[in-house]
Amino acid sequence: MAAKIIDGKAFAANVRERVKAHVTRLVEEHGVRPGLAVVLVGENPASEVYVRSKGKATKEAGMKSVEHKLDAATSEADLLALIDRLNRDETIHGILVQLPVPDHIDADKVLAAINPAKDVDGFHISNVGLLGTGQKAMVPCTPLGCLMMLREEHGSLAGKEAVVIGRSNIVGKPMAQLLVKDSCTVTIAHSRTKDLPGVVSRADIVVAAVGRPNMVTAEWIKPGATVIDVGINRIEKEDGGTRLVGDVDFADVSTIAGAITPVPGGVGPMTIACLLANTVTACCRMHGLAEPEGLTA
Numbered sequence: 190m191a192a193k194i195i196d197g198k199a200f201a202a203n204v205r206e207r208v209k210a211h212v213t214r215l216v217e218e219h220g221v222r223p224g225l226a227v228v229l230v231g232e233n234p235a236s237e238v239y240v241r242s243k244g245k246a247t248k249e250a251g252m253k254s255v256e257h258k259l260d261a262a263t264s265e266a267d268l269l270a271l272i273d274r275l276n277r278d279e280t281i282h283g284i285l286v287q288l289p290v291p292d293h294i295d296a297d298k299v300l301a302a303i304n305p306a307k308d309v310d311g312f313h314i315s316n317v318g319l320l321g322t323g324q325k326a327m328v329p330c331t332p333l334g335c336l337m338m339l340r341e342e343h344g345s346l347a348g349k350e351a352v353v354i355g356r357s358n359i360v361g362k363p364m365a366q367l368l369v370k371d372s373c374t375v376t377i378a379h380s381r382t383k384d385l386p387g388v389v390s391r392a393d394i395v396v397a398a399v400g401r402p403n404m405v406t407a408e409w410i411k412p413g414a415t416v417i418d419v420g421i422n423r424i425e426k427e428d429g430g431t432r433l434v435g436d437v438d439f440a441d442v443s444t445i446a447g448a449i450t451p452v453p454g455g456v457g458p459m460t461i462a463c464l465l466a467n468t469v470t471a472c473c474r475m476h477g478l479a480e481p482e483g484l485t486a
């Protein structure tokens with residue numbers, strides 16, 4: 190039987206509507222408008238696509254959107270000075286520095302400079318530590334979006350076998366933390382895992398975040414499993430153009446999975462929706478106001 194296709198684009202539109210409703214309440218009842226600042230250093234095609242759709246979505250949700258595009262040669266000191274200004278700016282509740290940053294800038298140092306309360310990416314070590322110890326944290330947007338789709342699909346995730354393929358700090362590790370928090374039995378698999386197909390085939394839930402086009406095939410998948418594809422790989426077409434594919438061979442895996450996210454139109458739109466949700470959450474926490482329901486981990 191063909192898998193159910195999880196419509197990330199429609200789900201993201203729904204999340205954005207709920208964010209917008211909460212923003213309206215914040216503005217009308219409390220006189221507070223959530224603000225998001227995105228900082229982009231140098232030119233990176235993937236980041237530029239993301240920044241463009243993000244700015245549009247932020248404004249559509251009724252929030253303040255600020256973009257800082259810095260030259261590729263910007264010094265680390267200048268970037269840190271900008272972050273310091275944004276940390277102290279009361280109209281800004283979320284700060285996101287697009288990754289990757291150029292080689293002469295230490296990304297860890299930059300992330301550590303962001304006020305953890307405004308860290309809507311959830312990459313600051315204090316948010317990583319809070320999430321790891323089950324405390325209230327800012328949660329990385331992509332894993333949060335994946336979790337929302339999984340909860341919608343399954344209701345409770347308790348007792349499910351989950352395999353996360355990929356061990357990055359931005360997706361794999363925080364995804365695993367969230368799944369453990371929701372009482373899954375979690376395995377983190379990666380490029381050095383022995384018998385990757387064997388490990389993945391145990392899973393009720395597969396989250397693929399490795400950056401290898403079409404790597405996961407039907408033979409790896411337990412019939413009926415839910416497959417979340419985090420990969421965004423741009424590959425060459427025969428006619429010379431490019432197209433986006435995930436880490437999962439969609440045509441193949443959708444013949445056996447129970448549910449699957451497409452690329453594009455799956456995790457990507459949810460990432461942006463969760464960035465907006467995190468900005469509202471950060472704003473509410475900063476002002477001691479009630480947080481939006483169903484938009485946090």
Ligand SMILES: Nc1nc(=O)c2c([nH]1)NC[C@@H]1CN(c3ccc(C(=O)N[C@@H](CCC(=O)O)C(=O)O)cc3)C=[N+]21
Binds near residue numbers: 239242285286458
């Ligand atoms: N600090 C930081 N945080 C990030 O979250 C971050 C980052 N840096 N650097 C770049 C990557 C990339 N990223 C994407 C998010 C959504 C789509 C997205 O919406 N994609 C659409 C397709 C877009 C298209 O057609 O090209 C989709 O999958 O349907 C893509 C890429 C967030 N990133």
